[in-house]
Every structure is written in C-alpha cells, then in structure tokens.
Amino acid sequence: MRRPYHRSYPKDWWLRHPHYRRFMLRELTSVFVAYFAFWTICLLFQASRGPEQLAAFLTTMRKPGWLIWHAIGLLAVLFHTYTWFETAPKVLAVRIGEKRVPDRVIVGAQWVAFVVVAAVFFALLRLAG
Amino acid sequence: MAEETIVLRVQRYRPEQDSDPYFQDYEVPYRKDWVVLDALNWIKEYKDGTLSFRWSCRMGVCGSCGMMVNGRPRLTCNTFLREFYPNPITVEPLVNFDIERDLVICMDTFLEKLKKVKPWIIRREVKSPEEGPYNQTPAQLYRYKQFSMCINCMLCYAACPVVGMHPEFLGPAALALGVRYLLDSRDQGWNERMEEVGSHEGVWGCTFVGECSEVCPKHVDPAAAIQQGKVLATLDWFKRWLMPWGQK
Known part of the structure; x- marks a missing residue:
C-alpha cells in the first residue's frame, strides 16, 4: 500500500545551518546597496538646490547618529561586496x-x-x- | 572488554500502520571503519528486518543511499560513524521529498523534473554508425564535463531551500544536467531545452543559496551550472529579440 507522507518545509529553515544564515545576511545587506544609491540621489538633489542647501545637508550628515548609521551601512555593503566577489567565479x-x-x-x-x-x-x- | 557501541536514532514511517513518522533508537556496534550504511545494514540483519532504506554500490557511485545524517544531506556510504562517535547519530529520509517508507523517499517529483530538461543528446542530423562518432575536442569536453558527473543522489534537492518552498522549481541536479547539454558541442536541441532551463521554474527560480554545491558528493557544483545557465538564458533572450533572423 502506498501512502506517501508529506512534510511541510520549516519556516525557520534559515536558522538551521550557518550557511543558510550567511545567505540571508548576504541578501539582507543588499538593502544597503539600494539605500546608498537612494542617498546619492538625495545628495545630488540637495546639490542641485544650491551650495547652502548642500552645506546644510552635509552638516546634518556629520551628526553622530547619521555617522553611526552610515558606518553600519558601509560594513554591510563591504560584506555584500565580499560575498558577491567570492561567488563570481561560479558565474x-x-x-x-x-x-x-x-x-x-x-x-x-x-x-x-x-x-x-x-x-x-x-x-x-x-x-x- | 565490553564492546563499544553507538546509538542510531532512525526515523520510521510504516504507511500501513503509522499516521506520522517517529524515531526509533538502535544500539549498534561501533567500528572505526564503519559508515552509517554499514550500521543500518547491521540493524536490518540483526535487530529489525522491517527497517527500509535504499542502497546499492556502497562506494559513492550509485547515488541511492542519500539520507539526512544529523540534519545534513549525506551519502550514508561515505559518512563514517567515527565522525560522530560517541554521540548518537540521527538518520532521517532526505527532506524536500515525500516519505515512501522509513528512510525511503518518493522520487517521482525528481524524475519528472529530470525528464523536463531532456538529459540526452538531441540531434537534428543523425549520423549512421558507419559515418563515425560525433567528435569533440578536449576543450569542448571540458566546458561541460564537471556538470556531467552527477549521480542523481538528490542530496542537492534536500539542501535547497527553494525546492522546499517552491516544489515546482526544477532544482539543482536537473538544471545542472540541462546546462550540461546546452554546453555540449554535439547537441542540437538548444531551443527546446532552453524553454525549460531558461524558464521561471528553471534557472530563474534559483536564488543562489549555493548549498547544493556544498553537499554534492561528486563536486558537480550545480550552483555554478545554474548561474552559468542564467548567463546563457540571458544571451539567448537577447539573440531571440534583437536578432530574430539569427535563430538556430
């Protein structure tokens, strides 16, 4: 008698092995790539409004909160770059x-x-x- | 001196009497040169003849004895007990497949997917045996050779989260074979094969987790095959739309 047993895939699959966690980290850090692209557009927009607006924008960006946030972002983007370069030989x-x-x-x-x-x-x- | 032993926690499922799988512990003699498959065969021989599992060659060639060993897809014929001793070893059927019985999985879905990529040489002009073989240079052979080493053990399917979440995804082994034939200079079935390989259920379903290549016992590197398949599919798309007259 055939009665195949079906197992559903666990929702927490990505927690179950370091390789899967690393994959998720690689994918999530790509968000920062998009973020910095968006940030660059903001920078260009402020620059287009004139030197005073640009200076004000850059002053805001030098505040500790922004600096910490962007330091985290830089680490994330560097990690993403590293993983991307590592996988390139497969492609x-x-x-x-x-x-x-x-x-x-x-x-x-x-x-x-x-x-x-x-x-x-x-x-x-x-x-x- | 008492004999050294090791415990195998084996998942059981007997469709005629069990509604759900459960674990059964077996105490097995520990030998340094035994693999998990040896222990399973010892159980079947001396402890419990009802235990079912697939195996054949015992030397990593046939691809029959793939199971989850402590949560990882492994060929049980080349997974030694000494890797885990003295801790117990959990043995389950490969995940991402339905269970037929005990450690035996249903292969139907995999075989259907394998058929879809037409893993054989397609020729429009067939040579007769008198006309000789389809010759190939070593350079042409090396383009696909690695991807042709697959033994269909399905470990890569058990390792792939995309297969787990999207059962319609053709999966690593079938796609690696599809790409293998796309790269073969003797093959003339590019268009019909690319329809499957280059589809959403084909290479584009892959999110490049890369775990298929980690668990592959034959170093086929299906993840590489699939990413190269994406490059081929992209070039194919451009050729079709930009140069419709240039179709093969």
Whole structure:
C-alpha cells in the first residue's frame, strides 16, 4: 500500500545551518546597496538646490547618529561586496584553452578593479576640492 | 572488554500502520571503519528486518543511499560513524521529498523534473554508425564535463531551500544536467531545452543559496551550472529579440 507522507518545509529553515544564515545576511545587506544609491540621489538633489542647501545637508550628515548609521551601512555593503566577489567565479567560467582560470584569479581581479576604481574616485574628489 | 557501541536514532514511517513518522533508537556496534550504511545494514540483519532504506554500490557511485545524517544531506556510504562517535547519530529520509517508507523517499517529483530538461543528446542530423562518432575536442569536453558527473543522489534537492518552498522549481541536479547539454558541442536541441532551463521554474527560480554545491558528493557544483545557465538564458533572450533572423 502506498501512502506517501508529506512534510511541510520549516519556516525557520534559515536558522538551521550557518550557511543558510550567511545567505540571508548576504541578501539582507543588499538593502544597503539600494539605500546608498537612494542617498546619492538625495545628495545630488540637495546639490542641485544650491551650495547652502548642500552645506546644510552635509552638516546634518556629520551628526553622530547619521555617522553611526552610515558606518553600519558601509560594513554591510563591504560584506555584500565580499560575498558577491567570492561567488563570481561560479558565474564566470573563464577558460584559456583547456584550462580553467583559477577562482582566486577571478576574485583577485575584482578586488584589484575595486581598489583602482576607488582610488580614481577619491583622486577626483580631491581634485574637485 | 565490553564492546563499544553507538546509538542510531532512525526515523520510521510504516504507511500501513503509522499516521506520522517517529524515531526509533538502535544500539549498534561501533567500528572505526564503519559508515552509517554499514550500521543500518547491521540493524536490518540483526535487530529489525522491517527497517527500509535504499542502497546499492556502497562506494559513492550509485547515488541511492542519500539520507539526512544529523540534519545534513549525506551519502550514508561515505559518512563514517567515527565522525560522530560517541554521540548518537540521527538518520532521517532526505527532506524536500515525500516519505515512501522509513528512510525511503518518493522520487517521482525528481524524475519528472529530470525528464523536463531532456538529459540526452538531441540531434537534428543523425549520423549512421558507419559515418563515425560525433567528435569533440578536449576543450569542448571540458566546458561541460564537471556538470556531467552527477549521480542523481538528490542530496542537492534536500539542501535547497527553494525546492522546499517552491516544489515546482526544477532544482539543482536537473538544471545542472540541462546546462550540461546546452554546453555540449554535439547537441542540437538548444531551443527546446532552453524553454525549460531558461524558464521561471528553471534557472530563474534559483536564488543562489549555493548549498547544493556544498553537499554534492561528486563536486558537480550545480550552483555554478545554474548561474552559468542564467548567463546563457540571458544571451539567448537577447539573440531571440534583437536578432530574430539569427535563430538556430
């Protein structure tokens, strides 16, 4: 006699293994990526309203509450970046002839690009005064 | 000297008499070179002949003996008792599948999904044996070889939360095989296979938890296959809409 037993999937599945918790953290930290994109739009909007509005906005942003919030955000975004770079070799299977480019090379190349882009960005900021 | 023993907490379900599964403890002799499957076979031989489970090759090739060992999907033929001794070991049927009996799961859903990706070479122009084989260079072989090592043990289905929450998701093993054939230079079934692989129930159902690759005993890396499948599906979409005349 066949009488298959059906089990429902536990709602707390993501608490049941460190790998699942890490996955949830990776996904949740992406919210901060969207947040900083939104924040940049706010910054540009204030800049478009004139130097006084921009200065007022930046003064607000230097308040401890905002600084702490953005420090947390920065950590979250850096963690998200790290997880994203780590998973990239699975998406990019780069082959040279019969050999596959090692994962470390792909991950390393992204960090190099990250540092170069960041350096150029900060250099431009300095130039702009 | 008294013989060393270890306790196996085994989930039981006998459809003709049990309304729900329950756990039964068995005390089993502990041997350093025994795997969980050896212990289960010892129980069946000496303690309880009614215990049901699947197994065949005992060497990690057939993919029959996958079970949850202390909550993790494992092949019981390469999971040693010594990894857990002296603590008890809990053995359950693979999650994300219905239970047929004791540790035996219903494979019907998996087999249906496997069929959908057409895991065989599709040819429009078929060669006769006299015309010789479909040749392939080593470079062409290496594009898909890793994804062809799957033994259909279904550990990846038990590890995947998406399979658990959305049963219609084709799942890691079937999609890895689908991508394996998409990447095979001998195959000519791109369009019909991409319909399944590139669908919402296909690669786009995957949220890239990546646990399928962690538990895979054959290092197939289904998560990689699926992400590469997403790249293929995206390129395919662009080709279809931007160059409708360029269809294969």
